[in-house]
């Protein structure tokens with residue numbers, strides 16, 4: 479099935495047919511050939527096109543008119559002009575008016591095919607690039623997964639086993655447990671590893687745009703669809719399609735997705751033809767999908783479709799033996815291995831880290847380490863460098879409830895002050911006068927607050 483469409487225009491029917499045949503031999507291309515330029519102008523508005531190749535001299539509507547109309551409809555539409563009267567002037571005019579290239583007639587077919595392939599490729603890359611900008615710009619999980627707990631050993635073993643097969647996989651785990659890391663690691667070890675890893679955050683796409691984001695759309699498929707756009711599933715072809723937060727999929731999409739996953743085939747919105755894809759599907763959920771099925775909030779058939787293989791990542795509170803290794807891993811990552819200023823963690827701080835309940839799991843631990851690195855002035859992280867909520871979490875807290883209004887407010891204010899100062903000092907690279915000016919408080923007050931929170935401006939200066 480074609481993935482791109484070319485409009486070819488020439489009033490000379492023999493020449494038209496010669497060029498059509500050459501272009502139609504390109505893989506997954508369909509060519510609409512038109513010998514009347516006035517009819518062709520109408521097609522510009524109707525068809526979903528990727529390239530226009532047009533003769534220059536034609537009665538009534540000429541090649542430059544075609545160029546103008548094409549570009550007014552789609553400023554990025556590549557238009558190639560062919561002419562039997564090559565002169566430097568017409569070439570220059572055409573290129574200045576925005577033609578993508580210029581061929582003299584009789585057209586050398588090899589040259590035509592080369593130029594067309596190049597322009598189609600550029601257009602495809604540009605549309606993929608737009609897609610990338612929208613979806614792949616998130617902060618990537620980095621590096622390898624570490625862990626020594628029995629729970630993680632099981633995760634590693636399952637990942638290894640599933641990676642070598644090509645079954646779809648469901649990854650379940652609380653927020654921040656490393657679901658995306660598992661998905662990327664499955665991808666890296668799978669047969670599709672040379673293809674792309676395309677994450678789709680199902681919770682972040684509005685329901686009204688979901689179908690077109692996943693499957694793409696043709697030009698004019700709906701109001702605002704002024705360009706053809708490929709969808710994420712097509713983009714993931716030959717690679718891995720990662721449906722993140724799949725539990726957030728609205729019911730209406732679940733049905734459409736199920737069908738496309740079963741057949742590995744879908745239709746762009748507004749298109750007639752179906753497109754086949756070869757993708758590995760990995761889905762992640764931070765809720766128990768089986769329970770959602772029970773409650774009627776998730777389709778049972780889709781659940782079974784996704785859950786051919788399953789990886790369940792235990793919450794961090796159930797594997798505190800991983801904590802020393804994770805802390806070490808994050809210390810190294812956030813400082814670089816060689817020029818390490820902080821080399822470790824004091825024993826009492828490590829105990830507190832191991833005892834904490836980690837509602838945000840590994841991501842929260844990572845943030846705590848990162849923050850502590852900024853706060854600390856010594857070579858090891860100590861209790862003072864850890865956030866209050868981590869240090870002061872005690873079993874009895876939950877039973878007594880929050881303290882008095884004033885105590886809780888003071889606690890919040892302290893935390894706010896410290897974080898604010900650190901943020902401002904970091905922003906101003908340790909220049910206290912500048913930080914005080916921006917904070918709009920007297921410099922003396924700023925110093926007093928720094929003293930209260932035991933902050934040292936040197937730490938924020940660039941060495």
Ligand SMILES: Nc1ncnc2c1ncn2[C@@H]1O[C@H](COP(=O)(O)OP(=O)(O)OP(=O)(O)O)[C@@H](O)[C@H]1O
Nearest residue numbers: 619620623624653654655656657658659764840841
């Ligand atoms: N076992 C691990 N080893 C090293 N880093 C880890 C590990 N688990 C998680 N991380 C790190 O913790 C952060 C969160 O991981 P990830 O984004 O994969 O979690 P998630 O389960 O997808 O979270 P969410 O449900 O919030 O999307 C990332 O920066 C990741 O690199």
Ligand SMILES: [Mg+2]
Nearest residue numbers: 657658722762
């Ligand atoms: Mg995630």
